[in-house]
Amino acid sequence: MENSRIVSLEKALKRERAARKQAENILEMKSLELYEINQKLKMSSRPKQAIKAVLSHTDINDAYVKIDMDGNFLAMNEAAVKVFGYDIMNEPVNAFDLIYRDDYSHVMAAFRGMVENGNNIDFVARAYSKNNPVKTIHVNAEAIYDDDNKPIAAEGFLWDITQESKMKELLAQQEEQLSIIVNNSSFGIVLSEGENIKRANQAFQDMVGYTHRELVNMDSNQLFRPEDIEDIDQARNSLKAGKKFIEFVHFIQKKDGSLIKTKINVTNVVSEDKRTNYRVSIIKDITEESRKQEIFEEQKKQLEIIVENSPLGISLADTNGFTKVNKAFCNLLGYSETELSKLSFKDITYPTDLTKSLELSQKMFEGQLDDFTVSKRYIKKKGGIINAKTHVSAVRDSKGDVKYIMGILEDITEQVKSEQFREQLLKQLKKSNNELHEYAHVVSHDLKSPLRNISAIVSWIREDCKEIINEKGNNNLVMIENTVEKMENLINGILTYSSISQGEEESIISIDETVRNIVKMLYVPDHVTITIQKTLPKIYGDQIRMQQLFQNLIGNAINYMDKKEGEIIINCEEEDDWWLISIQDNGIGIAKEYHEKIFGIFQSLNSEQNSESTGIGLSIVKKIVELYGGEISLTSEVGKGTTFYVKLKKLIA
Structure with missing residues (x-):
């Protein structure tokens, strides 16, 4: 669109120049005629006859006027009547009164200069007309002198150039607008004649790093790589062959030697005689765009490879x-x-x-x-x-x-099969657990029955034979009773262990409240103190299971205390999404080789202080902790004490 606008403006400018040249030729010819008429006027002592002589030149198509020294029209031909809309044959008119007020000073100065110096004047001024408020008039005039060389009048030709002036003004505006567009365009714009650059806008200067002075008359081939010149020449030849415009992509070499990738659109500027005088090139830097396109194409290929594979x-x-x-x-x-x-x-x-x-x-x-x-x-x-x-x-x-x-x-065919198999296994496992639980109860009942019988028999023997039984026999009976009690505790422990995952009623429970109740319930010797340093947290779980867990840990700390001043400290800390609850004592301690072993079923420390241990308590603790997705660990030093750490999940808000 910009190219066609440039062509139109150049055509209009050429027509204006041609019209101006023609007008100057006519003016020169008419001036010669006026000179001849003026000579006749000088020889004539009768002004009216002189006027008739001038007006008799019917071949004069331009507007002709004559005024006296006060500006009164003495004569005007038909063309002049059309310009001003006044006819002096019908009404008197003063030329000075018709001068546009803003132009009055310079018109009168020109008139005075003509009279005083005898110069021919040529100027453009605006004038009021009868029918049209203001017209732009081109005036060419000279003074008329009498025999004493005294100025008595002025005469000359004038042309109504109102439309021409408007066209020039419009053309000037359009040229200014076009200049603004060109100079502020983000694209590089270059006007060249042949291969030589005549003009380049600021965007192109910034693009290549050359100044306008360096670019003017530069051979455009200097901007291309030598290996590209042949392709460029082929493109130019297509323009010479009559192609209106071409578009191609090539690298341009900047002043610093670096290359930029550009898209170039070249248009011929054709004159009226069909000759190509200039070329207008519009250049867009597509280096970054091309780089992004290459990345896009590469990513597209990679994506296709990913999808396909x-x-x-x-x-x-x-x-x-x-x-x-x-x-x-x-x-x-x-x-x-x-x-x-x-x-x-x-x-x-x-x-x-x-x-x-x-x-x-x-x-x-x-x-x-x-x-x-x-x-x-x-x-x-x-x-x-x-x-x-x-x-x-x-x-x-x-x-x-x-x-x-x-x-x-x-x-997910295999996954579905695995899930179906897993569901089947879970059903079987649940059935087996139920059967095992029932079996544990049956076994517990069946085992406890003979134990009760043994306990009853011992009581009968002690009662019936109290007069004949000696101390050794009495000790043996006590040993039997202790063994029966230990066996019963062992059976109860097995039953508890087997039923840990059964019948849980989960809710939000307070560990703090649970632990404090356990401390009140347990027998705590006078030499042992239990301290809860912080309020213990609330968690989601089963009340009975939590009681079993902490009762076992606190009970062990009491049972294995060997110090005269026993101390048990219960505390808790936060670790991300977990609570870490610790039970610390200053008891006998646990050797490192037993740190893992003690969590196994039927495993206990050989200690004279707790010979009644069944070895099931810590295995119950571990099973409960793992049931809730937690962890249990310990640190200990023999003779100094033990700290058990229970890690349980926080409540999710």
Whole structure:
């Protein structure tokens, strides 16, 4: 558009110059005629006859006027009447009164200079007319003298150049606007004649690093790489052959030697005689754009490689069916890409799984969903069935309508089989646990029954034989009673251990309240003090299980205390999403080789202080902690004491 505008303006300028030249020729010719007429006037003593002589020149088409020294019109031809709208044959008119007020001073100064110096004057001024408020007039005039060489009048030709002046003004405005556009364009703009640069805008100067002075008359070939000149010349030849414009992409070498990639549009500026005088080139720096396009193309290739080699089945479909599928998609279903192009998701979905997919797809087309995930079965080409987790996404156009549907299939057939097998195992395990729990109760009952009998027999023997039994026999009876009690505790421990995962009623419980109740319930010797340093947290769990856990730990700390001043400290700290509760004592301590062993069932320290230990307590503690996803650990030093750490999950807000 800019090129056509430049051409139009240049044509208008050439027409104006031609018209001006023609006017100057006419003026020169008419001045000669006026000179001859003036000579006649000088020889004539009768002004009226002189006027008739001038007006008799009917071949004078330009406006002619004569005024006296006061500005009164003495004569005007028909052309002058048309210019001003006044006819002095009908009404007197003063030329000075018609001068536009802003131009009055310089017009009168020119008039005085003509009279005083005898010069011919040529000027442009605005004048009022009868029918049109203001006109722009080009005046060429000279003074008329009498025999005493005294100025008596002035005469000359004038031309109404109002339209021409407006055109020049418009042309000047358009040239200014065009100059602003060119100089402020983000594109480089270059005017060249042949291969030589005549003008370049600021954007091009900034683009190549040369100043305007350095660019003017520079051979444009200097801006191209030598290996590109042949291609450039071919493009130029196509312009010379009559092509109106060309566009090509080439590198331009900057002043500092670096290269920029450019898109160049070259247009011929053709004169009226059909000759090409100039070329206008519009240059866009596409270095960054090209770099981004190269990155895009590379990423596109990489994406295609990823999609094609993805283990997931990937497809693109429209309302008519599949438009693109990758290799994995074909392998999953056993179809070729050509075969799938004639099918849709509906055709390959297992019938009983179709309803859910169609409902979700309908919501997506209605704009309620942009994507959804569903697990369903697909029918393979040879009739087999695969289970696939399918993620479906909508690709929408600018109006928000669904243009394509992208589907990603993950084969979960084996996973589904594993889950089904796992569910079956869980059912069997649950059944086995129930049976085991029932068995534990039966065994507990069956084992406790003879123990009770033994305990009863011992009581009878002690009662019936109290007169004949000696101290040794009495000690043996006590040993039997202690063994029976220990056996009963062992049976109770086994029953407790086997039922830890059974019948839990979980809720938010206070560990602080639970621990304080345990301390009140347990027998704490006078030489042992228990301190709870911080308020213990609340967690989600089973009240009975938490009581079993902390009762075992606190009870052990009391039972294994060997110091005269025993001290048990209970504390807690936060660790991210966990509570770390510690039970510290200054008891006998635990050797490092037993740190793991003591958590096993039927494992206990050989200690004279607690010979009644069943070895089940810490295994119960560990099982409860792990049941709630926590951890238990300890630090200990023999003779100095032990600290147990229980790590439990925080409540989720």
